[in-house]
Amino acid sequence: xxxxxxxxxxxxxxxxxxxxxxxxxxxxxxxxxxxxxxxxxxxxxxxxxxxxxxxxxxxxxxxxxxxxxxxxxxxxxxxxxxxxxxxxxxxxxxxxxxxxxxxxxxxxxxxxxxxxxxxxxxxxxxxxxxxxxxxxxxxxxxxxxxxxxxxxxxxxxxxxxxxxxxxxxxxxxxxxxxxxxxxxxxxxxxxxxxxxxxxxxxxxxxxxxxxxxxxxxxxxxxxxxxxxxxxxxxxxxxxxxxxxxxxxxxxxxxxxxxxxxxxxxxxxxxxxxxxxxxxxxxxxxxxxxxxxxxxxxxxxxxxxxxxxxxxxxxxxxxxxxxxxxxxxxxxxxx
Amino acid sequence: xxxxxxxxxxxxxxxxxxxxxxxxxxxxxxxxxxxxxxxxxxxxxxxxxxxxxxxxxxxxxxxxxxxxxxxxxxxxxxxxxxxxxxxxxxxxxxxxxxxxxxxxxxxxxxxxxxxxxxxxxxxxxxxxxxxxxxxxxxxxxxxxxxxxxxxxxxxxxxxxxxxxxxxxxxxxxxxxxxxxxxxxxxxxxxxxxxxxxxxxxxxxxxxxxxxxxxxxxxxxxxxxxxxxxxxxxxxxxxxxxxxxxxxxxxxxxxxxxxxxxxxxxxxxxxxxxxxxxxxxxxxxxxxxxxxxxxxxxxxxxxxxxxxxxxxxxxxxxxxxxxxxxxxxxxxxxxxxxxxxxxxxxxxxxxxxxxxxxxxxxxx
Numbered sequence: 001x002x003x004x005x006x007x008x009x010x011x012x013x014x015x016x017x018x019x020x021x022x023x024x025x026x027x028x029x030x031x032x033x034x035x036x037x038x039x040x041x042x043x044x045x046x047x048x049x050x051x052x053x054x055x056x057x058x059x060x061x062x063x064x065x066x067x068x069x070x071x072x073x074x075x076x077x078x079x080x081x082x083x084x085x086x087x088x089x090x091x092x093x094x095x096x097x098x099x100x101x102x103x104x105x106x107x108x109x110x111x112x113x114x115x116x117x118x119x120x121x122x123x124x125x126x127x128x129x130x131x132x133x134x135x136x137x138x139x140x141x142x143x144x145x146x147x148x149x150x151x152x153x154x155x156x157x158x159x160x161x162x163x164x165x166x167x168x169x170x171x172x173x174x175x176x177x178x179x180x181x182x183x184x185x186x187x188x189x190x191x192x193x194x195x196x197x198x199x200x201x202x203x204x205x206x207x208x209x210x211x212x213x214x215x216x217x218x219x220x221x222x223x224x225x226x227x228x229x230x231x232x233x234x235x236x237x238x239x240x241x242x243x244x245x246x247x248x249x250x251x252x253x254x255x256x257x258x259x260x261x262x263x264x265x266x267x268x269x270x271x272x273x274x275x276x277x278x279x280x281x282x283x284x285x286x287x288x289x290x291x292x293x294x295x296x297x298x299x300x301x302x303x304x305x306x307x308x309x310x311x312x313x314x315x316x317x318x319x320x321x322x323x324x325x326x327x328x329x330x331x332x333x334x
Numbered sequence: 335x336x337x338x339x340x341x342x343x344x345x346x347x348x349x350x351x352x353x354x355x356x357x358x359x360x361x362x363x364x365x366x367x368x369x370x371x372x373x374x375x376x377x378x379x380x381x382x383x384x385x386x387x388x389x390x391x392x393x394x395x396x397x398x399x400x401x402x403x404x405x406x407x408x409x410x411x412x413x414x415x416x417x418x419x420x421x422x423x424x425x426x427x428x429x430x431x432x433x434x435x436x437x438x439x440x441x442x443x444x445x446x447x448x449x450x451x452x453x454x455x456x457x458x459x460x461x462x463x464x465x466x467x468x469x470x471x472x473x474x475x476x477x478x479x480x481x482x483x484x485x486x487x488x489x490x491x492x493x494x495x496x497x498x499x500x501x502x503x504x505x506x507x508x509x510x511x512x513x514x515x516x517x518x519x520x521x522x523x524x525x526x527x528x529x530x531x532x533x534x535x536x537x538x539x540x541x542x543x544x545x546x547x548x549x550x551x552x553x554x555x556x557x558x559x560x561x562x563x564x565x566x567x568x569x570x571x572x573x574x575x576x577x578x579x580x581x582x583x584x585x586x587x588x589x590x591x592x593x594x595x596x597x598x599x600x601x602x603x604x605x606x607x608x609x610x611x612x613x614x615x616x617x618x619x620x621x622x623x624x625x626x627x628x629x630x631x632x633x634x635x636x637x638x639x640x641x642x643x644x645x646x647x648x649x650x651x652x653x654x655x656x657x658x659x660x661x662x663x664x665x666x667x668x669x670x671x672x673x674x675x676x677x678x679x680x681x682x683x684x685x686x687x688x689x690x691x692x693x694x695x696x697x
Contacts, residue, residue, distance in 0.1 A: 093574045094667040094678060095672070095674050095678055096667060096669055096670070096675070096678065096697060122695075122696040123696070125696040126695040129666065129695070129696070130391070130392060133391070133392050133393075134391055134392075137391070137394045149663060150666040150667070150668075151666065151696070152666070152667060296440055316685050
């Protein structure tokens with residue numbers, strides 16, 4: 001790597017020219033159409049020539065005869081010259097591995113103590129399972145069919161139930177910050193659900209109660225669409241609904257032809273309550289893959305597939321927003 | 335350590351109430367004759383235990399896996415000659431292999447055969463974290479443990495109620511100026527006295543042990559002494575005197591009495607012991623052999639004994655355990671039912687029963 005000393009987050013956003021050179025010099029991975037003034041907060045030390053490692057027993061166990069031509073070429077030739085990133089220590093080729101659980105464990109981790117976080121996670125799953133088994137044995141035959149005993153389905157469903165459909169973003173207009181409803185990309189929604197769950201369990205529990213106990217309780221409540229995490233999701237939806245009149249402040253509303261959603265305008269006028277099921281907003285960033293950690297959260301995420309957003313309004317203060325201020329303000333949402 | 339409890343089958347057949355194995359926090363179900371005496375190797379293999387408080391809650395039943403060490407021990411017990419001095423059997427093995435549950439199996443068998451069970455669930459609990467130590471009234475040099483003694487007396491009472499009225503004490507015991515137990519009174523009175531006057535609980539335990547040892551040869555009953563974690567009796571304690579100096583185990587009256595009990599100078603029963611590193615003090619984690627855990631003093635005290643090794647699951651036992659979990663839907667992960675999943679479980683647990691149980695708990 002080049003001998004660059006300063007990391008990304010100390011670079012002052014005002015020094016755009018130096019940044020531009022610096023970004024090119026590092027050879028950062030994504031050749032995206034960068035908006036001017038946009039710095040990357042999360043970046044990778046790997047250049048674009050590095051490819052992801054193959055973690056999976058099926059790939060390596062394939063006999064030479066079964067491989068297709070490209071795979072054979074890949075195996076024999078590319079391996080000599082291909083640069084491969086190091087596989088993260090937390091990723092295994094175990095059949096029981098689940099990326100969502102891994103992500104949740106990482107978010108629960110404090111001080112890099114993944115052993116402790118993982119043990120808390122397993123204890124939580126065990127607690128969920130035991131509670132459900134108790135309920136199962138106490139229930140009658142008809143009810144037994146409805147009781148879900150798999151802790152993994154409960155976990156996934158609980159997080160899915162806790163995902164908000166629409167979020168809020170502070171937009172600077174006329175010297176004031178207004179909370180504007182914004183469609184959230186998938187990964188942001190997943191992140192918010194997990195973040196709310198963890199924060200809830202850390203803060204709102206009795207001092208002597210252990211995390212697995214509290215977390216299992218919250219997961220079961222969220223699974224049944226009750227509890228504080230779901231309430232938080234509904235609160236966010238209500239806030240977005242309340243501020244729906246400001247939806248046109250954001251640049252995405254202009255791109256979509258003046259309204260955030262086809263029926264959003266009618267909602268604001270008619271006063272219909274917002275339905276809380278995740279059908280309406282089209283999330284722009286939904287095409288991005290799950291582990292897209294390097295692309296910064298920038299509202300509608302700009303992949304290479306998107307055309308240049310020409311309707312970007314330069315006159316108002318919105319376009320000169322940058323990650324430094326935005327990242328700090330957006331913490332309000334989480 | 336008896337954190338893993340015997341699971342009793344809540345079957346239709348009811349035996350005498352009060353005939354359950356003490357040491358369990360809740361044992362509402364009475365024993366059922368699920369485990370046959372003449373059980374061959376292809377008997378229905380049920381589960382191993384879980385380290386939870388109430389195992390009955392998870393599966394609505396309680397089962398043990400019948401394994402070779404337990405069967406061997408049962409065969410020896412069936413062929414005991416009660417005229418000879420009591421034979422000592424020592425179950426040893428690595429952590430999590432099933433020593434405690436084998437002991438429970440043996441206790442269950444003997445209870446069904448109407449033996450008098452003297453079961454200490456965990457001897458390590460008597461040498462660490464004890465509060466309220468008192469100087470013994472009987473012998474000034476020793477120390478009493480009222481809390482441990484009274485809880486043990488309670489369990490002993492519930493387990494052996496039938497015998498407490500039959501066995502009579504053979505000498506007079508004076509508790510204090512006003513209370514005494516005359517000669518010929520049933521042993522239950524001594525136990526009652528120990529329970530009501532907690533200060534005398536340790537002495538009551540000592541009396542019970544002495545009387546049982548004396549009378550076991552008479553043939554009225556057969557005595558089984560079962561101690562889990564017997565290496566605690568010859569190890570070190572973490573208890574301190576008032577002067578903050580560490581105590582040796584022989585200064586504890588309970589330990590002193592128990593040491594006398596596991597000597598083979600009586601007849602009319604058997605002694606089954608288990609070594610345990612899990613609760614032990616100042617012993618390395620990998621130690622499991624009798625010489626390592628007992629030390630020279632303990633080994634000489636227990637010598638001669640019959641060692642019985644308890645090892646990890648064989649492939650059939652592992653398969654049977656996983657099948658049991660699958661039948662009871664304990665393994666909920668969809669990949670756990672596949673061959674790949676089972677191979678991975680075998681690899682991760684190395685067929686160690688304890689480790690397998692902890693893995694399957696969250697899968």
